[in-house]
Amino acid sequence: xxxxxxxxxxxxxxxxxxxxxxxxxxxxxxxxxxxxxxxxxxxxxxxxxxxxxxxxxxxxxxxxxxxxxxxxxxxxxxxxxxxxxxxxxxxxxxxxxxxxxxxxxxxxxxxxxxxxx
Amino acid sequence: xxxxxxxxxxxxxxxxxxxxxxxxxxxxxxxxxxxxxxxxxxxxxxxxxxxxxxxxxxxxxxxxxxxxxxxxxxxxxxxxxxxxxxxxxxxxxxxxxxxxxxxxxxxxxxx
Numbered sequence: 001x002x003x004x005x006x007x008x009x010x011x012x013x014x015x016x017x018x019x020x021x022x023x024x025x026x027x028x029x030x031x032x033x034x035x036x037x038x039x040x041x042x043x044x045x046x047x048x049x050x051x052x053x054x055x056x057x058x059x060x061x062x063x064x065x066x067x068x069x070x071x072x073x074x075x076x077x078x079x080x081x082x083x084x085x086x087x088x089x090x091x092x093x094x095x096x097x098x099x100x101x102x103x104x105x106x107x108x109x110x111x112x113x114x115x116x117x
Numbered sequence: 118x119x120x121x122x123x124x125x126x127x128x129x130x131x132x133x134x135x136x137x138x139x140x141x142x143x144x145x146x147x148x149x150x151x152x153x154x155x156x157x158x159x160x161x162x163x164x165x166x167x168x169x170x171x172x173x174x175x176x177x178x179x180x181x182x183x184x185x186x187x188x189x190x191x192x193x194x195x196x197x198x199x200x201x202x203x204x205x206x207x208x209x210x211x212x213x214x215x216x217x218x219x220x221x222x223x224x225x226x227x228x
Binding site for chain 1 (some may be wrong): 168217
């Protein structure tokens, strides 16, 4: 079945780095754009980044621009989010989501990132 | 880019209909017919319920419907059921610089 599985979350100190992964299965990963969306504890959803199906274009929320990098390896059916210069306000559950026209149709279960000293 | 405005909570009795509003601006909700709605149960990932303002993905109950007027989109749940108790988020495309903006979220309670 169509599935997205995130990994790589954990506890990191302010200013530190972390790389999240999202393993896709059950669909032709290389044909679809992919997003990262995050949700701070007890808060709403926030779109973070998008990458086109072939990796040719990438877009970021202002809150992470210059610090986060989205990438993908279509040969491994995997999406990545490299997060540098992490701040306390980056603490959240990070979801990867598959692009469906102008929506997010498949979501992973999420991976928790905690930025704390 | 500010989050879209939703009521914090909406409640209804089983069998009733409720409507959740989602207010944005002409730069997002009013500018594109790309509003989507997501249902999120506690501790779970969001689930797509409506896309392109009023389209339902395969497998989503026809009790869920969407609409838009000007800068405000709406999600209506008819024949409210206990399993509909969840948080609901709207989302709109907001152009090539902002990309996507979500709503503040609405907690639906089935009385």
